[in-house]
Amino acid sequence: MMPKIPPHVICLLLLIFTSFPASSSDAAGDVRKPNILLIMADDQGYGDCGFTGHPFLMTPNLDEMAKKGVVFKRFYAAAPVCSPTRASVMTGRHPFRSNVPDHGHYMRPDEKTIGEALKSAGYVTAHFGKWHIGSVQPETPTNPGGAGFDVWLSALNFYDNDPYLSRNGRYEQSTGSGSVVTMDEAIRFLDEHFDGDSPMFVVTWFPSPHDPHEELPSIADADDLYESDDPQNAGYFREITLLDQQVGRLRKRLRELRIADNTLLFYCSDNGGLVHSSSGGRAQKGSIYEGGLRVPAILEWPTKFNHQVIETPAFTSDLYPTLLAIAGANVNDQPPLDGIDLAPVIARTRTQRPPMGFWHGHTAGQSTHSDAIIRKLMEAQQAGKPTPFPGRLLKNVRNFPNFGADALRGHAAWNDWPWKLHRIQKADQQAVIELYNLADDPMESKDLSASLPDQASEMRTALEAWQRSVLDSWSGKDYKPQTVPSNR
Helix, strand or coil: CCCCCCHHHHHHHHHHHHHCCCCCECCCCCECCCEEEEEEECCCCCCCCCCCCCCCCCCHHHHHHHHHCEEECCEECCCCCHHHHHHHHHHCCCHHHHCCCCCCCCCCCCCCCHHHHHHHCCCEEEEEEECCCCCCCCCCCCCHHHHCCCEEEEECCCCCCCCEEEECCEEEECCCCHHHHHHHHHHHHHHHHCCCCCCEEEEEECCCCCCCCCCCCCCCCHHHCCCCCCCCCHHHHHHHHHHHHHHHHHHHHHHHCCCCCCEEEEEEECCCCCCHHHCCCCCCCCCCCHHHHECCEEEECCCCCCCEEECCCEEHHHHHHHHHHHHCCCCCCCCCCCCCCCHHHHCCCCCCCCCEEEEECCCCCCCCCHHHHHHHHHHHHHCCCCCCCHHHCCCCCCCCCCCCCCCCCEEEEEEECCEEEEEEECCCCCCEEEEEECCCCCCCCCCCCCCCHHHHHHHHHHHHHHHHHHHHHHCCCCCCHHHCCCCC
């Protein structure tokens, strides 16, 4: 006769098993890890969806996904511009740590990436779309292949119609809308691998709705869409509707292939939007006030999660530890992470997360004209000539900087919900401190630093300690000694 299990033990066991996502079973009863698909928009603000309350923008597929999935109400990009946020997804770390302080900088090959981790856990991996954290030339470890992706069709930066892309290092020009081309490739990959022995990990980083907004959705009178609603930003909103259509194509194909139930699909944007009125907070892209960081985010995994809205703050650095836990991936010599595993947050066994640090304006960005560069690379490749851009293979990834007296320059923030402290330091000036209670003041309009000096002082100390940790990582202290030049 089996002993009777006390009720409190049963409750504890149920809590353990429901707090962490487990792999689903297929029809034959065999345990199989979930497919994992990450989709990222380029410059879509928090309020730029129907489900987040936009007054006229049509996003029926994202709205449907939000009705069925897990919606993160306070989800943040790790940075207010594109490249750094993408580095945070790849590494689970603040982007400065990996050498990506602003757009156009390259992530160091020394970093442990989500592509490498999931590949080691048995996944077949692919990247489609905007890369912007390294080269797309074949002879460099900074391309998507060097970050663990088996298959890739990638651009250096944003693109629109008829884009030039790199297919595992072979350059080509595609015909048609860049966002449609990107989803075509993602769906083709699914068609080729859905019934294979390995689960799939697919990263699809759209070029939309980044300017110049030349792409059009598949809809009657697309040229005139939104012109009567907001003629100044109509092109931006048209590209969001185009992007929404591509999400709809993907979700439809997952159902047709009968793999939707055991597929984790995550959608977000890389930074705040381009329209302040719908950015979801103060300011917009380029700022670490709320409007530059807060983005729409939805997780859909039908066999694991029902619809719910998560109030606990989260950000893009959380994706790495969360997905590694789901995939059962182990990483040796893991450097310090800024993200956390979101499984307990989704299970609502954790409602308070560690503070999130943000930092921008320390180092300037670098322009990257994707089509022009890849076109010249293609011409050289076809002619059998060496690369015309040898300096773009590695850039400064082998440089490990030291930092001087102005090391903490720029605009940094410490989000310890509901409190958010800003530290703003311009050259040769003392830092300016601002403190806001986001629960009471989501637009960050009432600075409380003078009326709550102890709170501000405590948070400033924590923020500056984190900033110095970030600089230590940037200088190479997280890597094995042999990877750091002795003459740095």
